[in-house]
Amino acid sequence: MGSDRFTIADVVEIRGYNSLRGHSPKTNGNETYCDCPFCGDTRGKFSYNNKKNTYHCWKCGASGNSVKFFIETNYDYSKDYSGIDGSKNAIKDIFAAINGDSILQDFHRKEIAILKTKDDDVAIAADSVRDKTYRALLKKLRLKKEHNDNLLKRGLSQEIIYSLKFRSTPSYKETAGICKQLISEGCTLEGVPGFYKDKYGRWNLYIAGEGYLCPVFDGEHGYILGFQIRLDNPIEKSKYLWISSAGKPSGVSSGALTNYLPGKNDNILIVTEGILKSTIIWYLLKGEVTVIGVPGVNAKSSLRGVLDRYSYAYAYEAFDMDKYAVATTPKEQEKVDNLMKATKDLMSILEDEYGFKTHPLRWDFDPKTEKWNGNIKGLDDFLVEYKDTEKFLNYIITKGKKYTDMMKFFGSDLSKKE
Numbered sequence: 001m002g003s004d005r006f007t008i009a010d011v012v013e014i015r016g017y018n019s020l021r022g023h024s025p026k027t028n029g030n031e032t033y034c035d036c037p038f039c040g041d042t043r044g045k046f047s048y049n050n051k052k053n054t055y056h057c058w059k060c061g062a063s064g065n066s067v068k069f070f071i072e073t074n075y076d077y078s079k080d081y082s083g084i085d086g087s088k089n090a091i092k093d094i095f096a097a098i099n100g101d102s103i104l105q106d107f108h109r110k111e112i113a114i115l116k117t118k119d120d121d122v123a124i125a126a127d128s129v130r131d132k133t134y135r136a137l138l139k140k141l142r143l144k145k146e147h148n149d150n151l152l153k154r155g156l157s158q159e160i161i162y163s164l165k166f167r168s169t170p171s172y173k174e175t176a177g178i179c180k181q182l183i184s185e186g187c188t189l190e191g192v193p194g195f196y197k198d199k200y201g202r203w204n205l206y207i208a209g210e211g212y213l214c215p216v217f218d219g220e221h222g223y224i225l226g227f228q229i230r231l232d233n234p235i236e237k238s239k240y241l242w243i244s245s246a247g248k249p250s251g252v253s254s255g256a257l258t259n260y261l262p263g264k265n266d267n268i269l270i271v272t273e274g275i276l277k278s279t280i281i282w283y284l285l286k287g288e289v290t291v292i293g294v295p296g297v298n299a300k301s302s303l304r305g306v307l308d309r310y311s312y313a314y315a316y317e318a319f320d321m322d323k324y325a326v327a328t329t330p331k332e333q334e335k336v337d338n339l340m341k342a343t344k345d346l347m348s349i350l351e352d353e354y355g356f357k358t359h360p361l362r363w364d365f366d367p368k369t370e371k372w373n374g375n376i377k378g379l380d381d382f383l384v385e386y387k388d389t390e391k392f393l394n395y396i397i398t399k400g401k402k403y404t405d406m407m408k409f410f411g412s413d414l415s416k417k418e
């Protein structure tokens with residue numbers, strides 16, 4: 001069911017801000033009062049008027065109409081709402097979200113919750129500090145059998161599950177005690193995402209759902225930068241949640257982190273989606289090539305921090321195959337179109353922005369129709385299914401090495417100078 005018009009209430013809802021102190025917003029006539037997305041006020045100084053289609057905050061003075069609200073709350077830096085076409089593009093994206101573009105909606109609910117830091121006064125701790133605290137935390141946690149079994153089923157070995165430090169989330173009864181121990185061991189909790197001061201003034205760890213922790217690595221320095229929880233039961237269709245304490249006293253947001261696992265052939269990069277998925281791919285390819293996992297196809301802001309480390313590379317785009325899915329409804333088609341757009345954005349970052357040689361990887365794909373056969377979605381699934389990893393690796397490395405050989409890579413430029 002589509003809609004050909006939208007209101008400020010729709011836009012506030014799309015952006016995930018339609019709440020007051022964690023509850024439903026308060027409505028009085030045409031005015032609805034909720035938390036201010038701009039200054040973080042939670043006392044209802046911010047309201048929107050569904051009849052006039054406007055919003056206003058009595059604390060920070062933010063005001064405007066529904067389209068302006070959508071633009072001003074945009075944290076997806078791949079979207080550009082500036083210039084003459086800015087409003088037009090925003091309106092297009094609002095309709096896409098309202099008419100069932102689940103990608104955009106899921107992206108905004110999840111990523112905005114992460115990226116909006118209402119506690120600007122708490123700075124995120126340095127990578128080395130987070131690493132020390134997180135490693136000490138992991139030592140206090142166990143891995144439940146059901147979680148271990150799930151990881152084995154996904155293709156990891158028992159040895160690697162242990163060495164990559166997969167652990168189950170602690171129960172809410174354990175978290176305050178764990179924090180006390182961490183402090184006594186000299187660990188810093190301030191500025192480390194997940195930790196916050198609870199209503200008793202104690203340090204505590206916020207666990208938004210039960211599951212197992214998937215570490216995000218900065219493999220260059222050997223740091224654990226943060227975690228996603230792989231949830232036992234999806235929350236609002238999301239299978240993964242960040243460990244974050246954004247919006248809580250002394251809490252801090254995780255940011256949308258990119259998983260970076262360097263391989264022996266460091267200049268051959270496979271860029272894929274998903275923290276856990278990228279870890280599994282890296283392991284199945286025996287650590288021979290570098291694997292980079294962005295947290296979502298539309299969350300590429302932290303990718304650049306990794307790519308900046310390379311002056312040249314051979315990159316493979318390995319997003320899930322559902323971007324080539326055969327759509328049977330307009331809604332499905334829109335989803336496919338959005339995935340394809342996100343893939344093209346990635347190709348453009350790798351090729352145009354960084355000047356890397358880039359090649360898309362496809363599997364379970366019909367070259368005649370240029371469509372996905374619909375059986376194997378992720379590269380990790382493909383590698384589990386396709387047993388000849390050596391052959392696959394050989395293809396990846398041979399093709400990549402052709403371009404990462406310095407002489408061949410710079411050959412044409414060097415010959416011009418002669």
Ligand SMILES: [Zn+2]
Pocket residue numbers: 036037038039040041046057058059060061062
């Ligand atoms: Zn405000």
